[in-house]
Amino acid sequence: MAAYHDGEWGVPVRDDAGLFEMLTLEGAQAGLSWRTILNKREGYRRAFDGFDPRKVARYDARRIAQMMRVGLFKPVHVKTLVAQEQRMLLTSRKLLQRKLLDVESDLVGRHP
Numbered sequence: 001m002a003a004y005h006d007g008e009w010g011v012p013v014r015d016d017a018g019l020f021e022m023l024t025l026e027g028a029q030a031g032l033s034w035r036t037i038l039n040k041r042e043g044y045r046r047a048f049d050g051f052d053p054r055k056v057a058r059y060d061a062r063r064i065a066q067m068m069r070v071g072l073f074k075p076v077h078v079k080t081l082v083a084q085e086q087r088m089l090l091t092s093r094k095l096l097q098r099k100l101l102d103v104e105s106d107l108v109g110r111h112p
Contacts, residue, residue: 001035016088021051025079048081057085 005075013019029037047067059067059082067078070104 001038004038008104016053016092020048020053020056020081020085020088021045023084024048024051029071053085053088056082057089 013022021044025037025041028040028044045051047070059078064078064082
């Protein structure tokens, strides 16, 4: 608990996997102590492929059912997290496309 408090708590997280991890752990924490969640953290990490949002966004019904059979997750929890990752990746893709269009416009404007 001290290691989490001293090394992670209050430290900004900006990478997708780190944000997904915090979202997952915060959602699981409802009604439980943070110590309980930190004790289960490695199980969550294994279950969600290292909190890799691209992998989680591709989970199909079979993978979701497998996670629920383990008993660590409720169906609505897994489905919600997968849907959130799918939306996050779509949003990231759209932002990247806009940025590329901006760069392309800048280049075309400079080099007729």
